[in-house]
Amino acid sequence: MNKTGNNSFYPHVSVDCVLLGYSGDSLQVLLLEKNLVENHASFSGLKLPGRLIYDNEDPDRAAQSLLSEWVGVRYAYLKQFKVFGDPDRTSRPQDLNWLQEAVDLKIGRIVTVAYLSLFRITSRKIQPAANLSARWCPVNEVPNLAFDHNQILKDALIEIRKNIRLDPSIIYRLLPAKFTLLELRRLYEVMYDQTIDVRNFHKKVKRSPYLVALDEKEENVPHRAARYYRFDKVSYNRHLGLTTL
């Protein structure tokens, strides 16, 4: 309740992105190394991609540009999910050092808008071309991050699970155009961190009208070939009215 008395208070506003990529067997998050500070070897120095918003820039647009910059995906799932505004969220000594030395910011307080994005990691995109200080890290093996970024990541994972139940189409952004039911099942298992019965799973997904079987099968596999399926957006949108209510 520390009133300033007048209305001339201006906090910083930033966006931070939890960029989640699926590699085909695990869910990974994009982390940046704060490698601009060289004399802090004992500090982990990892953070989520993020920056202050520009003058006259919508936070949504800032998040979109971060996504483009680091991953290059233009039309991925991208959702603002929470604001982190604790006045002390940037006040740890290491974080203050970095803000001052690397970004040339004074003791500034920063209110950040957190975004969540999901996409498929293709071999080409694993290393962002523009900057080598970025790396993918499995969400289960994330070390201590700067600021409250561990908390932001944790909230993002909770959020994404909620959203998948309300909008299953999110899942299919993590798969190639053609996929087998095994791939689909593995993805659900990774997302919810639990195993799923094969038979029940087949029955369930085959009820969905937007999952269409192709006349195509795996080739050159040393066992029975699995059928390929694809996700049909048109059927999904028609079907939406029923499942959402």
Next chain:
Amino acid sequence: MNKTGNNSFYPHVSVDCVLLGYSGDSLQVLLLEKNLVENHASFSGLKLPGRLIYDNEDPDRAAQSLLSEWVGVRYAYLKQFKVFGDPDRTSRPQDLNWLQEAVDLKIGRIVTVAYLSLFRITSRKIQPAANLSARWCPVNEVPNLAFDHNQILKDALIEIRKNIRLDPSIIYRLLPAKFTLLELRRLYEVMYDQTIDVRNFHKKVKRSPYLVALDEKEENVPHRAARYYRFDKVSYNRHLGLTTL
């Protein structure tokens, strides 16, 4: 992409609260009259309660204090649900006028964090004691509001429906300690804007272990008296683990 070049950009940050009250037969939202400007009779002049955050103040705390100020409820459901940061959201002429004349703000850009709160309207609380410029308005009859507040309200209503499915306890904050199943059903019907079959509804709610029947009935009603029920928080919290997964 209007970069400032340096990192010294400071937008305003505010919180706005969608305070939803249930009067027993309809859902209402608390609106404030921008009555400080007297020479704009043709302008509706209604807005959601909100203000800039103070120096060193967490947005959550600011929202909590707004809630206390206007409704006086201390432990109500209060949830941050979305950020509105379009640079042009405060640029309509009427809104600019109001900002300058009433709040003494220059052309400032404002990023706002929107909160959602739900509670019961008791006769005592319908008119906030401190300020008579506040009024309840049925959510279906809300006129044009200042800024993007109509959009904020719309998003809040979508959000609350999602949240009730995930956490039914929210519903019981809108009812008195003792209530009949008719009152409970009417509330669900108002919330989802659809009628519900009486028999199926009774069967469904009676499965909930946290809905306990009392040995008490309505009195002085010209028909069969309905039984009273209450919501049991302890049973609900025990039960939570099952329904959430």
Next chain:
DNA sequence: TTTGTTATTGTGCGTAAAACAATATGAGAC
């Protein structure tokens, strides 16, 4: 033809959603 490996499929049970109408109960009128 056999073998190894994975893909695919069916049955039973318990629970819940949805669509239906008849009976019970309280207060007041006669």
Next chain:
DNA sequence: GTCTCATATTGTTTTACGCACAATAACAAA
């Protein structure tokens, strides 16, 4: 006390889904 009015309360059937279970089909290589 009986009747009437208005609302409260309750049950059955059908259909769908979640969940727990194991046997069969298909492909490639030996």
